[in-house]
Amino acid sequence: MSIDAHRWLMTAVNAPLERASFRPEPGAADVVIAVAGCGVCHTDLGYLYDGVRTNHALPLALGHEVSGRVVATGAAAASWMGRTVIVPAVLPCGECDLCRRGHGTICRAQKMPGNDIQGGFATHIVVPGRGLCDVDLSRLEAAGLTLPEVSIVADALTTPYQAVQRAGVTPGSLAIVVGAGGVGGYCVQIARAFGARVVAIDVDEKKLEAISHHGAALTLDARALDGKALKAAVAAFAKKEGLRPTEWFVFECSGTAAGQLTAYSLLVHGATLSVVGFTMDKVEVRLSNLMAFDARALGNWGCPPESYPPALDLVLDGKVAIKPFVELHPLADINRVFAAVHHHEISKRAVLTPA
Amino acid sequence: MSIDAHRWLMTAVNAPLERASFRPEPGAADVVIAVAGCGVCHTDLGYLYDGVRTNHALPLALGHEVSGRVVATGAAAASWMGRTVIVPAVLPCGECDLCRRGHGTICRAQKMPGNDIQGGFATHIVVPGRGLCDVDLSRLEAAGLTLPEVSIVADALTTPYQAVQRAGVTPGSLAIVVGAGGVGGYCVQIARAFGARVVAIDVDEKKLEAISHHGAALTLDARALDGKALKAAVAAFAKKEGLRPTEWFVFECSGTAAGQLTAYSLLVHGATLSVVGFTMDKVEVRLSNLMAFDARALGNWGCPPESYPPALDLVLDGKVAIKPFVELHPLADINRVFAAVHHHEISKRAVLTPA
Numbered sequence: 151m152s153i154d155a156h157r158w159l160m161t162a163v164n165a166p167l168e169r170a171s172f173r174p175e176p177g178a179a180d181v182v183i184a185v186a187g188c189g190v191c192h193t194d195l196g197y198l199y200d201g202v203r204t205n206h207a208l209p210l211a212l213g214h215e216v217s218g219r220v221v222a223t224g225a226a227a228a229s230w231m232g233r234t235v236i237v238p239a240v241l242p243c244g245e246c247d248l249c250r251r252g253h254g255t256i257c258r259a260q261k262m263p264g265n266d267i268q269g270g271f272a273t274h275i276v277v278p279g280r281g282l283c284d285v286d287l288s289r290l291e292a293a294g295l296t297l298p299e300v301s302i303v304a305d306a307l308t309t310p311y312q313a314v315q316r317a318g319v320t321p322g323s324l325a326i327v328v329g330a331g332g333v334g335g336y337c338v339q340i341a342r343a344f345g346a347r348v349v350a351i352d353v354d355e356k357k358l359e360a361i362s363h364h365g366a367a368l369t370l371d372a373r374a375l376d377g378k379a380l381k382a383a384v385a386a387f388a389k390k391e392g393l394r395p396t397e398w399f400v401f402e403c404s405g406t407a408a409g410q411l412t413a414y415s416l417l418v419h420g421a422t423l424s425v426v427g428f429t430m431d432k433v434e435v436r437l438s439n440l441m442a443f444d445a446r447a448l449g450n451w452g453c454p455p456e457s458y459p460p461a462l463d464l465v466l467d468g469k470v471a472i473k474p475f476v477e478l479h480p481l482a483d484i485n486r487v488f489a490a491v492h493h494h495e496i497s498k499r500a501v502l503t504p505a
Numbered sequence: 506m507s508i509d510a511h512r513w514l515m516t517a518v519n520a521p522l523e524r525a526s527f528r529p530e531p532g533a534a535d536v537v538i539a540v541a542g543c544g545v546c547h548t549d550l551g552y553l554y555d556g557v558r559t560n561h562a563l564p565l566a567l568g569h570e571v572s573g574r575v576v577a578t579g580a581a582a583a584s585w586m587g588r589t590v591i592v593p594a595v596l597p598c599g600e601c602d603l604c605r606r607g608h609g610t611i612c613r614a615q616k617m618p619g620n621d622i623q624g625g626f627a628t629h630i631v632v633p634g635r636g637l638c639d640v641d642l643s644r645l646e647a648a649g650l651t652l653p654e655v656s657i658v659a660d661a662l663t664t665p666y667q668a669v670q671r672a673g674v675t676p677g678s679l680a681i682v683v684g685a686g687g688v689g690g691y692c693v694q695i696a697r698a699f700g701a702r703v704v705a706i707d708v709d710e711k712k713l714e715a716i717s718h719h720g721a722a723l724t725l726d727a728r729a730l731d732g733k734a735l736k737a738a739v740a741a742f743a744k745k746e747g748l749r750p751t752e753w754f755v756f757e758c759s760g761t762a763a764g765q766l767t768a769y770s771l772l773v774h775g776a777t778l779s780v781v782g783f784t785m786d787k788v789e790v791r792l793s794n795l796m797a798f799d800a801r802a803l804g805n806w807g808c809p810p811e812s813y814p815p816a817l818d819l820v821l822d823g824k825v826a827i828k829p830f831v832e833l834h835p836l837a838d839i840n841r842v843f844a845a846v847h848h849h850e851i852s853k854r855a856v857l858t859p860a
Contacts, residue, residue, distance in 0.1 A: 248751065248775075256751055256774040256799045396603065396611055402792075410792045419611040420603075425796045434789045437757075437765045440804030441780045444611045447802040449795030 153182065153222065157272030158484050159209035163201045166485050167271070168209070174222065174274045181230045181279040182222035183237065187298025187478065187501040188270035189215030190491050191305055192332065192405055193428065197265075199492055202430065205266045213270030214239040214263045215501075216277075217285065217301035227279025234297055235282040236462065237263060237275070239305040240452030244280050254454045255312075262452070270301075271484055273504040281455030289466045298503045299476050302332075303462055305452075306499055307470065310337035310403065311461040312453035313424040314344055317399050321345030324393040326384060328413045329404025329427060330354075330361045330369075332475075332499045337401045337426065339365040339470040340461075346399065347391055349384055351412060356497060364471050367391070372408070377415030384416065396420045407431040414439075421445040478503050508537065508577065512627030513839050514564035518556045521840050522626070523564070529577065529629045536585045536634040537577035538592065542653025542833065542856040543625030544570030545846050546660055547687065547760055548783065552620075554847055557785065560621045568625035569594040569618045570856075571632075572640065572656035582634025589652055590637040591817065592618060592630070594660040595807030599635050609809045610667075617807070625656075626839055628859040636810030644821045653858045654831050657687075658817055660807075661854055662825065665692035665758065666816040667808035668779040669699055672754050676700030679748040681739060683768045684759025684782060685709075685716045685724075687830075687854045692756045692781065694720040694825040695816075701754065702746055704739055706767060711852060719826050722746070727763075732770030739771065751775045762786040769794070776800040833858050 155174050158167040174182040194212045196202035204210050216237040220230045241261045242254030249257050261278060263269040268276070285300060310333055319325055325341035327334045330350040335357070341348050342365035350366035352358050358369035368387050370380055388395055397420040402413035405427025413423055414435050421443055440447060453461070464470040479487045481502040490496045510529050513522040529537040549567045551557035559565050571592040575585045596616045597609030604612050616633060618624040623631070640655060665688055674680055680696035682689045685707040696703050697720035705721035707713050713724035723742050725735055743750055752775040757768035760782025768778055769790045776798055795802060808816070819825040834842045836857040845851045 253752075253775055258751070258774070396613070397608075405793070414792075419613070420608055425792055428793045428796055430791065430793070432789045432791045434787045435792070436785065436787045437769075437780055437790070437802070438760070438783045438785070438804075440802055441783055441806060443804060444806035445804045447792070447795055449793075449798060449800045451796060451799035 153274060155272065155274040157211035157268060158481070160198055160212055161209045164199060167488070174276050176222055176224040176227070176276055178224040179226045179279055180224045180276050181220045181227050183216065183218040183235065183275050183277065184221045185216055185270055185272055185275055185504050186218040187301035187503045188213040189302040189304070189306060190487060190500040190502065191215060194264065195488070195492055196428070198488060200430065210264070211269045211272050212264040213272070214265065215301045215304040215306065216263060216270035216275055217297050217304070223279060230279045230282065234285045234287055236285060236300060236303050236458060237270070237277050238281055238283065238308070238453065238455045238458055239263070241278055241281055242455070255451050271481065271502055283455065283458035283462060285462070293466045293468060295465070295473060298478055298501050299472060300462070300465065301501050302472060302476055302499050303458070303465060306333050307336045307465065307472070308453035308458055308461045309333055309450065310401065310426055311340050312457055313337065313401055313426045313450040314340045315457065316448055316450060317422045317424050319344040319346050319399050322393070323399055324388055325349070325399040325401065326351065326416055327401045327403055328409045329402065329406070330357045330366070331403070333426060334401070334403030335361050335364070335475055336470060337403050340464065341399070341401070343464050343469040347393055349387060351380060360474065364474070372412055377412055380412060381416055400424065401426055403427045405429045407433050417443050417445045419443050419445070423447040425449050475499055476501055508629060510627065510629035512566035512623060513836070515553055515567055516564045519554060522843070529631050531577055531579040531582070531631055533579040534581045534634055535579045535631050536575045536582050538571065538573040538590065538630050538632065539576045540571055540625055540627055540630055540859050541573040542656035542858045543568040544657040544659070544661060545842060545855040545857065546570060549619065550843070550847050551783070553843060555785065565619065566624040566627050567619040568627070569620065570656045570659040570661065571618060571625035571630055572652050572659070578634060585634045585637065589640045589642055591640060591655060591658050591813060592625070592632050593636055593638065593663070593808065593810045593813055594618070596633055596636055597810070610806050626836065626857055638810065638813035638817060640817070648821045648823060650820070650828060653833055653856050654827060655817070655820065656856050657827060657831060657854050658813070658820060661688050662691045662820065662827070663808035663813055663816045664688060664805065665756065665781055666695050667812055668692065668756055668781045668805040669695045670812065671803055671805060672777045672779050674699040674701050674754050677748070678754055679743055680704070680754040680756065681706065681771055682756045682758055683764045684757065684761070685712045685721070686758070688781060689756070689758030690716050690719070690830055691825060692758050695819065696754070696756070698819050698824040702748055704742060706735060715829065719829070727767055732767055735767060736771055755779065756781055758782045760784045762788050766790070772798050772800045774798050774800070778802040780804050830854055831856055
C-alpha cells in the first residue's frame with residue numbers, strides 16, 4: 151500500500167502550521183481514513199494560541215473532528231474497509247479495566263486525534279479501528295447533508311450530547327445553555343430534542359438570533375443583564391411556562407471564566423451544572439452553594455463511542471440542524487482560517503476539507 | 506395537656522442565648538418531644554457568630570440534632586406517642602411534587618429545627634409527626650449507648666451517610682475525607698463501613714490521631730503538605746494498597762475555604778468531590794478541571810428520613826463508633842458550651858441535655 155498524504159503540523163505555539171508529506175501506515179488494528187472534513191474547535195485554538203499542552207510532542211497535526219472514508223486497514227481491522235465514518239474525538243482503548251467497567255471517557259490509554267496522536271487537519275489520518283461511527287450515505291443525502299459537514303458530530307455535537315444525556319434532561323425540564331456558539335448551539339438543539347424548554351445566554355446578539363430559530367425558547371444577552379437579573383429572567387420564564395423553579399439544567403458551553411460565573415450563579419435547588427467548555431482560567435465561586443442547593447456540577451470529557459450513533463440520528467432525523475452552523479473551507483487555507491476563527495471573523499464552525 | 510417547657514433563644518448575632526418558657530402545642534399532625542439531647546453543630550455557630558441567616562425570624566431556639574421521647578401528639582400523629590426517636594435535621598413535607606418524586610432533600614416546605622422552626626436547645630420541641638427515626642432502646646443499651654448520645658445521628662452522622670451513599674462508595678473504593686472533625690470523623694467511619702480504604706486529612710494532629718483508630722488507614726497533616734504533596738501522598742498510598750489511581754471519592758467536611766481548596770486539588774480522572782461542609786467563603790478554582798478529569802462535584806443537603814434507620818444501624822451494629830467523639834453537657838450551660846466550641850476548646854461533639 152502506498153498513499154500520498156500530507157498534514158499540517160503545529161511546530162510551536164503561535165507559529166504557522168506547516169504542511170508535511172507522510173505515508174500513512176496502519177498498525178494491525180488500525181485504519182487509514184481519507185479525511186472528508188475536519189472541524190476547527192476552540193480546543194485547537196487553545197493549543198496553537200494559548201499554549202495548552204498537547205499530550206503528543208510537537209510537531210503534531212491538530213484536529214479531532216474528523217469524518218471520512220476508510221481506504222486502508224491493518225489485518226485485524228479489515229471489516230472497516232470502504233466504510234464512511236465519523237471518528238470519535240476520544241477513542242477509548244476498549245480493553246482496560248476502566249473500559250470494561252464502562253468508563254471509557256476516562257480510559258488512560260484513550261487516543262484523541264490532534265492531541266494524543268496525529269490529527270485530522272490532513273488528507274489522511276491513522277486511527278484505531280474501533281468504535282468508529284458509521285455514516286449511512288443515503289440517509290445523509292436524504293437529510294441534505296454531506297460527509298464533510300457531519301465531521302462536527304465528532305465533538306461539537308457529541309460533547310453536548312453526552313452532557314445532556316449524563317445530566318438527565320427529560321421532557322419538561324428547563325435547560326439553560328451559557329454560550330450559544332459552536333458547541334452551545336448544538337447543546338440548545340439537543341436539550342430541546344430531549345424534551346427540554348431551553349434558554350440560551352450569550353454575549354453575541356447574532357448567535358442568540360441564530361439559535362432563537364433552532365430550539366431556544368428564550369434568549370438572554372449577558373452583556374445587558376448581570377447574574378442576578380439573568381436568574382430572575384429565567385425564573386420568570388419558568389413561571390410563565392409552567393416549568394419547575396427547581397432542578398434546572400445549566401450547561402456551561404462558553405469555555406470562558408465569565409460564562410462559568412454566569413452558569414454558577416444560575417444554581418437553584420436540585421440544579422445540575424454541566425461543565426462542557428474548557429478554559430485555563432480560574433473562577434471565584436462559593437463552592438458551598440452546591441451543598442446549600444443540594445446541587446451538583448458534572449464535568450464532561452468527550453462522549454463514549456456507543457453514544458455516537460444516537461447522536462448522529464438526531465442530525466439525520468432532522469431534530470438537530472447543523473447546516474446553518476457549518477461552513478467549509480479548503481484545508482490549504484488552514485492558517486488563514488485558524489486566524490479568522492481566532493479573531494472571531496468566522497462565527498460558524500469552520501470545517502477544513504482536503505479535496 | 507400542659508407541659509412546662511423552656512428553650513434557649515437566639516435573639517441577635519453574637520448575643521447570649523436567652524432562656525424562655527413556653528407551652529408546647531402540637532398541631533393535628535405534630536408531636537411534642539421531650540428532648541434527651543441536642544448536638545451543637547458548626548451550623549449553629551454560623552448562625553450565632555457569623556451572621557448566617559436563619560429562615561425563621563429571631564428570636565429562635567437553635568439546634569437541629571435532636572433525640573428524645575414523644576410525650577404528646579396531635580390527633581393525626583397519635584401513633585408516635587411514647588416512642589423514642591431521632592428527629593431528622595431536615596424534615597421534608599412528604600406531600601409536595603418534589604417529595605412525591607423522591608427529592609425530599611430539596612422539598613421547599615421542609616422544616617429544619619433551629620432554622621425553619623424552633624429548635625432543640627430546649628426541654629421540648631414540636632415537630633411534624635412524620636419521618637422520625639425510631640430508636641430501639643434495648644439495641645441502644647446493648648451497644649453501650651444512651652439516647653442523648655445518638656442525637657448526633659440527626660446531622661453529624663446522617664449528613665456524611667447521605668454523602669457517602671450518594672457518591673456511590675463501594676468496596677475497594679479510595680475515599681479521602683478532608684476535615685476529620687465532628688462530621689468528617691463519621692464520614693471516615695461510614696466510608697470505611699461501605700468498604701472503602703480511607704485517607705483522612707486535617708490540620709489538627711489530635712483529630713488525626715483519634716480517627717486513625719476509627720477507620721482511617723492513612724492520616725495526612727495539611728499543615729505539613731501542600732495540595733500537590735497531599736495528592737502525591739494519596740497516590741503513593743493508592744499504589745501501595747492496590748487501589749485505583751482514578752475515581753477517588755473526596756469528601757470535603759471541614760466547611761472551610763482552605764479545606765475546599767485541598768479537596769478540589771485532589772481531583773483525579775472520574776473523581777467525585779462531595780461538598781459536605783458549609784462556609785460562606787468563596788474559593789478560586791479551575792472549574793474546567795471537572796471537565797478535564799471527567800469528574801463531578803456533588804452538594805449534599807441533609808439526608809432523607811428513609812436513610813436514617815440504615816445509618817443508625819451502623820451505630821447500633823458497632824460499625825461506626827460515636828461514644829469516643831461525643832461529650833454531654835447540661836443544657837443550662839449552653840452559653841459556656843457554645844463559646845467553648847467556638848474557641849475550639851471542645852473538640853468532641855458537644856451534646857446538650859436538659860435533664
